[in-house]
Amino acid sequence: MFLRTLQAERMKLHHSPVWLAFLLLPVLPAVMGTFNYLQNIGILQDQWYSLWTQHTLFTCYFFLPAIIGVYCSYLFRLEHLNHNWNAVITAPVPVSYVYLAKLTSASVMVLLTLAWIGILFLISGQLCGLNTPIPPELPKWLLFGAVGGMVICAVQLCLSLVIRSFAVPVGIALIGGVSGLAALAKGYGVWFPYSLLSLGMRANQPGGTMQCSTEQFVLNALFYLAVCITFAVVWLSFRPGNSS
């Protein structure tokens, strides 16, 4: 049953150019970050690690959360149109599947984006002629980044579920990203859903350890995922029929 819900989500996205945004977005920091790195090679002496800071700078603070917001709004766009909620709710599918299917397709997109960021990072490192070995932590950065991204997906999907407007959740995502920067600077990064992405990607200090322990990171991510899923299921069980 769940697979068929997923299949339905895939069909809703059929021929939609939304993946183009995710393809394009990481290219900007890759090109410009690499250029910036080459310009400031005197200050940035940690080779791959410095290049990583240039690639992730700004991306994971502001723009990845915002573009995830766009994607999540898009996933709920069809449901908010034309009283389609009535059709969704009366379909013989548990409401949790509706949300989980969307969360899965958003998470797959985040995973692919992170993989793409990794590939671009390796390519630009080669082009810069870095002669040290590729940092062994790279898969870990990307994996933890993806986990943080999934948490943002879960939160944004809840917002887009409740808010019928397309644009407002995107604005909230940007606010989340900016306040995530503040939370990270204050040391509360692991407690704030929007800063888990940059925390996981080690955007500011790729060489050292994370601001928090791995267990805490994973636990908090799971906690936020659970809260969002519960909220969405409760909301879907009671609200959409009345509101459309």
Added chain:
Amino acid sequence: MIKALAMEFQKIRRRKVWAIVAALISVQILLALWGVDRMDAHELSQGWMHFLYQFPILNSIMMPVMAAVVASRLCDIEHKGQTLKLLNTVMPAGRLFAAKFLCGALYMLAAALLQIIAIVMAGLVVGFEGSPPLDKLLYYLLFTTAVNLTILLLQQVLSLLFRNQMIALTVGIIGSFAGLFIMFFPQNLERFFLWGYYGVLMLVGMDWDRATRISDFYYMPVDWTGFSILAVMFCMIYIIGRSLFIRKEM
């Protein structure tokens, strides 16, 4: 025209467009005020310049998204209610376009005014050296609003032409991203890029001494060429966007 503008405000009654503008601008101001209370004497002496340097950078992160959200909120109602065809029978499409733009422009102007108020109040409370540089603040208001409105205009054109608001918002986000990055490029690349004009029209530059970790700000001459190019861009987007909207099948 006044009537058309009043209609726009009627349409967004209870849509709380101001709420998202207020939320974005408050977060931005809070971020800018971060650490202001811990400034030392050297920094206090340059306080006004510090703000005039910092705000354009924050603007290039947040204002394009704000403009995209406002434009999308104003234009989305017509798509959702499929009212464009009906509206076209009672008013010229060009006037609707202008009214929508004016309505959004008022929000963007209010956002810039709030920034100025926050800058002046924070400066007076913390005790920046000297009185507020009114001429510079007025230039800042003029330039910020000019860039904001040009971006708003582009977003409005996209939001009206494409039913799917994803396109407009994605363009806004990617544009602002590129605009922010391009600011840190040494060449004058930002001149070729609408979202880079927050940087082109900056009034203050910075020298950062790596050895002492002290930054020194200095006033830069106003870039009137950049401002004229921006004005030309505005007119072109207005003329092209308006005619595309009028010719579109509603």
